[in-house]
Amino acid sequence: MKPVLALTKGRVEKQFIQFLQERDFDVAPLLDKGRKLQVETDQFFAFFAKGIDVATYVEHGIADLGIVGEDILMEIQPDVFDLLPLPFGKCRFAVAGEPHSNKAFGKQKIATKYPNITTNYFRKQGKSVDIVKLEGSVELAPLLGLADDIVDLVETGNTLKENGLVVKEEMFSITARCIANRNSLKLKKAMLYPLIDSFKIEEVVR
Known part of the structure; x- marks a missing residue:
């Protein structure tokens, strides 16, 4: 079983893939997806949606985690856990x-x-x-x-x-943010926290 990650399509998606590359993730499935809206990597399942829909999918538990612009969170205030800022989407x-x-x-x-x-x-x-x-x-x-x-x-x-x-x-x-479904964060700690920790900015020193 792997975490399910909802990604905002477009500019945030490209910046997130570069962010993952810097952390030595295998991003080939994300780069080679063509028109697919869902892909699987070694670390997680991912699907791609508009930013406002990413927040909705995470709120309803379809995705455990989401990568979304802070503007979406401020505007619609979804019932999700705002985990941490990311160093892109500024x-x-x-x-x-x-x-x-x-x-x-x-x-x-x-x-x-x-x-x-x-x-x-x-x-x-x-x-x-x-x-x-x-x-x-x-x-x-x-x-x-x-x-x-x-x-x-x-x-x-x-x-x-x-x-x-x-x-x-x-x-x-504002920046891009990593958000989480509230129930997923409680029930899937062992699965989610290693991935969340790898997203923390201070984890990588170059």
Whole structure:
């Protein structure tokens, strides 16, 4: 019996595979999976899903562990155990918009994929804002007049720059996280903890 690991498809998946390589895991099955959504390695079974679905699979016990962006955990707050940060998937939340646009009167309108994170952030500042929920290309919102500013993840800032937007306010930084199903962590300790320990950043010194 092996641990079942849910992996976020895309950039986080690639960074996690590189992370495993640095720890001398056999990652050939992960690299050679083609269009398969499930693979088996020497250490675990893995399947691939969108980040928000990874959290759901772990919460419901389909996966014992999951690799997911911290933004997902903050936004939907799944009932999982947030085990540890991982040294990749690093980016930051920021308020961004057109450089010379400042809301003088009325409530500020913010476009974002992250309404809960955005609402909580401004509430802690004592501000009430109107949220416009978008699923993609939030950079369009201030350019087309849908919102005054946006709240989004920023990694390099190139997308903002190419669309004439600037960071107005740095919010906080996030990373990828290793999460666990609460029951799995209790019932499968002997099987899970060696794998979890191998993910700890301090385990590898190079």
